[in-house]
Amino acid sequence: MTTFPVIASTLSETELGNFIKEKYQLSENFQCKLFRTGVNHTYFISDNEIRFVFRVYCYNWRTKKEIEQELELLNLLKNHSLSISYPIPDSNLNLIQEINAPEGVRYAVLFSFAKGEKMRFMSNEICFSIGSLMAKIHNITENKKIDRINYDSEILLNKAYNFLKPYFDEKLDEMKLLKDIAEKIPKKFNEINELENTTGIVHLDIWYDNLSVNNENEITIFDFDNCGNGLLILDVGYFLKQLFFIESDKNEYELKAKNFLNGYQKLRNLSSKEIELIPEAGASIFVFYLGIQAQRFDWSNIFLTENYLKMFVGRIKNWLNYYEEKNNYG
Numbered sequence: 001m002t003t004f005p006v007i008a009s010t011l012s013e014t015e016l017g018n019f020i021k022e023k024y025q026l027s028e029n030f031q032c033k034l035f036r037t038g039v040n041h042t043y044f045i046s047d048n049e050i051r052f053v054f055r056v057y058c059y060n061w062r063t064k065k066e067i068e069q070e071l072e073l074l075n076l077l078k079n080h081s082l083s084i085s086y087p088i089p090d091s092n093l094n095l096i097q098e099i100n101a102p103e104g105v106r107y108a109v110l111f112s113f114a115k116g117e118k119m120r121f122m123s124n125e126i127c128f129s130i131g132s133l134m135a136k137i138h139n140i141t142e143n144k145k146i147d148r149i150n151y152d153s154e155i156l157l158n159k160a161y162n163f164l165k166p167y168f169d170e171k172l173d174e175m176k177l178l179k180d181i182a183e184k185i186p187k188k189f190n191e192i193n194e195l196e197n198t199t200g201i202v203h204l205d206i207w208y209d210n211l212s213v214n215n216e217n218e219i220t221i222f223d224f225d226n227c228g229n230g231l232l233i234l235d236v237g238y239f240l241k242q243l244f245f246i247e248s249d250k251n252e253y254e255l256k257a258k259n260f261l262n263g264y265q266k267l268r269n270l271s272s273k274e275i276e277l278i279p280e281a282g283a284s285i286f287v288f289y290l291g292i293q294a295q296r297f298d299w300s301n302i303f304l305t306e307n308y309l310k311m312f313v314g315r316i317k318n319w320l321n322y323y324e325e326k327n328n329y330g
Helices: 013-023 064-079 124-141 153-164 173-193 233-246 250-265 272-276 278-295 306-329
Strands: 031-037 040-046 051-057 097-101 104-112 199-202 211-213 219-221 228-231
Touching (some): 013 031, 013 040, 013 051, 013 097, 064 124, 124 199, 124 219, 124 233, 124 250, 153 173, 153 278, 173 306, 233 250, 233 272, 233 306, 278 306
Antiparallel strands (some): 031 040, 040 051, 051 104, 097 104, 211 219
C-alpha cells in the first residue's frame, strides 16, 4: 500500500531522543518528552538535573536562512551577557539540525533551558525588571537589521487582514473594524519612522508565556521565533497590551505599566512620539497574530471560529478605546 502524503507530523519522542543524544553526545540518562505542538513543536530534554529545549520548526515555516539569523541574534545577545535562551551546538559545532520528516525536511535547534517559572500575575518589581531587560536588548539591537521580515504596517495589518478573508465574511463588524484599523494606524507609523533610534531588531512576542522568573526574580526571555526588523516600540506596546488583559483591575494595570516603563526608561529613553504610539503598536501586533492564526490553520483550526474572532477583535477594540478615553480625559 502506498503511504499517503502528509502536511504535518509529530516526531516520535523515543526516536528524536536517540537522535539528540547521538548528535549532542548526551548520556543515556537523558529523556525526550513532547511539551507542546503549535506553530512549532517543542520537546524537553532532561536527565532530572540538566534540562534543554529542542525546537522542531514546522515544515516550510522558516527557511534555514531565517533560523540562522535568529540564532545569530541570540548569540549576539548572549555575548553581551543578557539573560536569554540561546542555541547549543552539537558535537560537530552545528547549530541547526535537518530532520527528514514525512512531509519534508524540518529544521531543529537545541536551546538552553530558561530556569524558573512562568508568572502570569507579575509584581511591580518583576514588571520593572522585564522593562529593564527589554531595554538592554533594544540598546543592542537599535539601528541594526537582520535578514528577516520587516514589521511594517503592510505586514502587520494589511497582509494579516488578507489571511483572514478566506475564513471570515468581510461584512462582519469585526472584519470591518480590522480594515478600519489597517487604514488609520499606518499614518502614525510613518511619523515615527522619521525619528532617530526608533527602529531595530524586535522580538515581537515578549509576554509572560515567553519568559521565566527564577527564585531570585531574575528574568530569562526565550522564543525569538518571530524576531525581525521594526519599530522598537512594538515590543513595548505588545507587552503592555498583554498586561492590560491579564490585569482586570485597571488601577493595578496602570501601576504595573508604570513600573515596566520606568524599568525600560531607566536604561533607554522613549520619545513622546513613541509613547503616544503604544496603543497602536499593541493593537497592530494583535492583528498580526490573528493573521498568523489564519495562515497556520493547520494548528489553529480547533479555536479559530467566528466567536473567537469576536472575542479577539473585541479585545483590540477595548484596548484602543481605553487609551482613547485616557488621552481625552487625562
